Amino acid sequence: MWSNYSAAPFLLTGFLGSETIHHWISIPFFVIYFSILFGNGTLLLLIWSDHGLHEPMYYFLAMLAGTDLGMTLTTMPTVLGVLLLDHREIAQSACFTQSYFIHSLAFVESGVLLAMAYDRFIAIRAPLRYNSILTNSRVMKIGLGVLMRGFVSLVPPILPLYWFPYCRSHVLSHAFCLHQDVMKLACADITFNRIYPVVLVALTFFLDVLIIIFSYILILKTVMGIASGEERAKALNTCVSHISSVLVFYITVIGLSFIHRFGKHVPHVVHITMSYVYFLFPPFMNPIIYSIKTKQIQKSIIRLFSGQNRTFNIIIKIKFS
Numbered sequence: 001m002w003s004n005y006s007a008a009p010f011l012l013t014g015f016l017g018s019e020t021i022h023h024w025i026s027i028p029f030f031v032i033y034f035s036i037l038f039g040n041g042t043l044l045l046l047i048w049s050d051h052g053l054h055e056p057m058y059y060f061l062a063m064l065a066g067t068d069l070g071m072t073l074t075t076m077p078t079v080l081g082v083l084l085l086d087h088r089e090i091a092q093s094a095c096f097t098q099s100y101f102i103h104s105l106a107f108v109e110s111g112v113l114l115a116m117a118y119d120r121f122i123a124i125r126a127p128l129r130y131n132s133i134l135t136n137s138r139v140m141k142i143g144l145g146v147l148m149r150g151f152v153s154l155v156p157p158i159l160p161l162y163w164f165p166y167c168r169s170h171v172l173s174h175a176f177c178l179h180q181d182v183m184k185l186a187c188a189d190i191t192f193n194r195i196y197p198v199v200l201v202a203l204t205f206f207l208d209v210l211i212i213i214f215s216y217i218l219i220l221k222t223v224m225g226i227a228s229g230e231e232r233a234k235a236l237n238t239c240v241s242h243i244s245s246v247l248v249f250y251i252t253v254i255g256l257s258f259i260h261r262f263g264k265h266v267p268h269v270v271h272i273t274m275s276y277v278y279f280l281f282p283p284f285m286n287p288i289i290y291s292i293k294t295k296q297i298q299k300s301i302i303r304l305f306s307g308q309n310r311t312f313n314i315i316i317k318i319k320f321s
Helices: 019-049 056-085 092-125 127-133 136-153 155-162 179-183 191-224 229-237 240-262 268-293 295-320
Strands: none
Touching: 019 056, 019 268, 019 295, 056 092, 056 136, 056 268, 092 127, 092 136, 092 155, 092 179, 092 191, 092 240, 136 155, 136 191, 155 179, 155 191, 179 191, 191 229, 191 240, 240 268, 268 295
16 A cells, blocks of 8 residues: 555645636635735734733733734635646645644634633633733743644644555645545545544534633623623623634634535535635634724724824925925
8 A cells, every 4th residue: 555655746726617717716815815914913013012012911812813824824825826826736745734734723723712711701800810810921821831732732633644645636625735635635544533633623622612601601790790880891891802703713613614514515615615714704803803892902003003104204304304
């Protein structure tokens, strides 16, 4: 069996049957990718430059923005390469590496959302001890733990991909590499690669969701104990952005899972579209959600652009004086 090993590159696939309009399809993709890069990049810039945002909540938001940027930069080259240049070939090692980062960053994002739920839990349940509990060192440890969980847990299923022989078709079903796509092309025993991801998803995504729901039950219980209606509304308002991001992320995860599990008779284009929604919608929406619902972010954006305008006016005056 090992003698049939083929190191030929894999072939990525865009929208089957729509190859003639791939150039047109690439336009909205380019706009969305640019918006994701601009939105999340702006969030990172604001949190780094504005000392008023140097708090645990915004450190976790920076982790979320960084994860979204990482996911975007991981998928963008091959997607735009297929749609714009019809460049479908990808070397096996590059494919496995892309697959590793795509899946790892998905688990990291789930972990960051869980950490943000913990942040909101402490902020509302123990507001007077918030800064003493969520110190900078503890935030760094949580962030490191989230990264380690995401990147280490994906090594076992990805590493065997480098050793498997590939003697079947080398055509993948997306414009990027996914573990479940690649392993099906292997001429080897892939039992471990089938079972491990299911167990991993159960121990991460599902467990994260349960903990987040439980934390918000406790948060709601605390808020309902506040006498003032205005204070209750103010406390809950600090959670709206996080709840929105959680819903955006996990609803797309659940939607994609249902399509793959029960949508055997659904047109192939629906499967492909849902995959893109999963990878693009949360990174696109998170900066919008936090810009609309978080006053501190709004104020920081105003300061940033008003400062740029003042600098621009000074340069113009100097130039023409």
